[in-house]
Amino acid sequence: MRTILITGPGGSGRTTVAAATAVAAARAGTRTLLLGADRDDTLGVTLGVRTGPAPVRVEPNLTAWRPDPAQGFRDGLAALQERAASALDLLGAARLDAEELTPLPGADELALLRALREAALAEAGDPHELLVVDLPPAPRALALLALPEELRRYLRRLLPPERQAARALRPVLGRLAGVPMPAEALYEAAARWDLELAATEAVLADRNTVVRLVAEPGPAGADAVRAATLGLALRGLRADLLVANRVLPQDAPADSWLAGPLAQQRKTLEEWQDAYDVHTVAHLGRDPRGAEDLAALGAPGVNQAASPVEWPVTDRLAGDGVLVWHVPLPGAIRDELDLVRRGDELVVTAGPFRRIVPLPSALRRCTVDGAALREGTLAVRFAPDPRLWPQSR
Numbered sequence: 104m105r106t107i108l109i110t111g112p113g114g115s116g117r118t119t120v121a122a123a124t125a126v127a128a129a130r131a132g133t134r135t136l137l138l139g140a141d142r143d144d145t146l147g148v149t150l151g152v153r154t155g156p157a158p159v160r161v162e163p164n165l166t167a168w169r170p171d172p173a174q175g176f177r178d179g180l181a182a183l184q185e186r187a188a189s190a191l192d193l194l195g196a197a198r199l200d201a202e203e204l205t206p207l208p209g210a211d212e213l214a215l216l217r218a219l220r221e222a223a224l225a226e227a228g229d230p231h232e233l234l235v236v237d238l239p240p241a242p243r244a245l246a247l248l249a250l251p252e253e254l255r256r257y258l259r260r261l262l263p264p265e266r267q268a269a270r271a272l273r274p275v276l277g278r279l280a281g282v283p284m285p286a287e288a289l290y291e292a293a294a295r296w297d298l299e300l301a302a303t304e305a306v307l308a309d310r311n312t313v314v315r316l317v318a319e320p321g322p323a324g325a326d327a328v329r330a331a332t333l334g335l336a337l338r339g340l341r342a343d344l345l346v347a348n349r350v351l352p353q354d355a356p357a358d359s360w361l362a363g364p365l366a367q368q369r370k371t372l373e374e375w376q377d378a379y380d381v382h383t384v385a386h387l388g389r390d391p392r393g394a395e396d397l398a399a400l401g402a403p404g405v406n407q408a409a410s411p412v413e414w415p416v417t418d419r420l421a422g423d424g425v426l427v428w429h430v431p432l433p434g435a436i437r438d439e440l441d442l443v444r445r446g447d448e449l450v451v452t453a454g455p456f457r458r459i460v461p462l463p464s465a466l467r468r469c470t471v472d473g474a475a476l477r478e479g480t481l482a483v484r485f486a487p488d489p490r491l492w493p494q495s496r
Contacts, residue, residue: 104222104223104231104232104233104234104311105232105233105234105311105312105405106219106223106233106234106235106236106306106309106311106312106313107124107233107234107235107236107312107313107314107315107343107405108236108238108244108248108307108312108313108314108315109121109124109235109236109237109238109314109315109317110238110239110240110241110244110245110314110315110316110317110331111240111241111316111317111318111327111328111331111346111348112240112241112318112323112324112327112328112331113240113241114319115317115318115319115324115327115348116317116319116348116349116384117237117238117240117317118139118141118145118146118149118237119149119348119390119391119397119400120315120317120346120348120384120400120402121137121139121146121235121236121237122137122146122149122150122237122397123384123391123397123398123400123402124235124315124402124403124405125137125165125167125233125235126150126161126162126165126394126397126398126402127397127398127401127402127403127404127405128164128233128235128404128405129161129162129163129164129165130164130398131404132164133164133232133233133405134164134230134231134232134233135164135165135166135231135232135233135234135235136158136166136167136168136222136231136233136234136235137150137161137165137166137167137168137235137237138167138168138169138170138215138218138219138222138234138235138236138237139154139167139168139169139236139237140169140170140211140212140214140215140218140237140239141169141237142211144169146167146169146237147167147169148392149391149392149397150167150393150394150397151392151393151394152167154167154168154169155169155171156169156170156171161394162394166231168218168222170214170215170217170218171214211239212239212243212246212247212250213250215236215238215239215247216247216250216251216303217299217303219234219236219303219306220299220302220303220306222234223302223306223309224302233405241316241327241330241331241334245331245334245335245338245456248307248314248335248338248340249338249458251300251301251303251304251307252304252338254296254300255297255300255301255304256459258293258296258297258300259297261293262290262293307340308339313342313343314335314340314341314342314343315342315343315344315345315346315403316328316331316332316342316344316345316346317346317348318345318346318347318348319347319348319349320347320350320367320368320371320372320375321364321367321368321371322367322371324371325371325374325375328345328375328379329434330434330454330455332433332434333432333433333434333435333453333454333456334454334455334456336431336432336433336434337432337451337453337456337457337458338458342379343380344379344380344381344382344403345375345379345380345381345382346381346382346383346384346402346403347368347371347372347375347381347382347383347384348384349384349385349386350368350372350383350384350385350386351364351365351368351386352385352386353365353369378433382403384400384401384402385400385401387399387400424487425472425484425485425486426465426466426469426484426485426486426487427482427483427484427485428466428482428483428485429480429481429482430451430480430481430482430483431479431480431481432453432476432479432480432481433479434479435453435454435476435479435481436454437476439452439453439454440452440453440474440476440481442471442474442483444470444471445459447461447462447467448460448461448462449462449471449483451481466485467491468487468488468491469485469486469487469488469491470485470486470488471483471484471485472484472485472486
């Protein structure tokens, strides 16, 4: 299954473009599933149908689905309480009833990730060929795309898999320490969560998954696209297209009120076309409503493939024997970059974004010798540590 993740700054029309992309693909004969997680059902209003926790047939070849984060949150917390029953009883804690549970912040994102994984894993028995996902606005979307990797990292730190080999010793250790040791169910739950997160991470990293940015050309849109591109690059992702939405008619009279906005749009579009693969969507003069309006937008096709980003680029040996790690960071600013070596990991900060990357085995035996940013690529130099590196005779 091919997956297109669509995001952009708030108010850019990303939901409209996601719906128009799905409609165009469905009418071209591609069996398409359109997935969204907006509680206000903006997706349904745009399509002219009501979407909900059950998939809805919009028209031939097109199904829309908006999972219910509240139900998923209730089910997940109820299951967690059941697995942690012994610990809760030990603490004298009162359990929460499903009827009194309301979703916490982040429940929408988790529901969308779960639905994304389910849709991708159902490929063998599912008739859909294309999955179009209406992601939240860009800042939240970038945090969402980072969530599986970060949560897996937290699980490995809190419950290291290598320590699970001592499960048989836990009753003995519990008696010696005088306190209850983690129950078997806790490790089983951690392993199950790790598998689910790994499956979601695999969908995001799949070569058939691309990210598509939507923005309205102008100064604010340009800044948002620059930030989103940097955030995607830090995650090893690249947009296959930049959709310039609500482009004004180019034949407007020079003395009309549109002259100023038109000049801004033209300037931004020229800059974008030098750096991105741009598809323009004209302004209809009204908010699109229904499949016919969406088809009239002329949404981009689904056959474009993003250039894969290898992140970080495989280390290369420099002329002086130093290993160099090349990290693509388009749009990065030198003053907003920060690198910290912590054990076997490298913490990379670029503007408001941060990623903790495990170092390959060769670089773990090196010390950081410096770094430089040139033409959107961060080059990190590693010098072999004589105490750890094998010596030749």
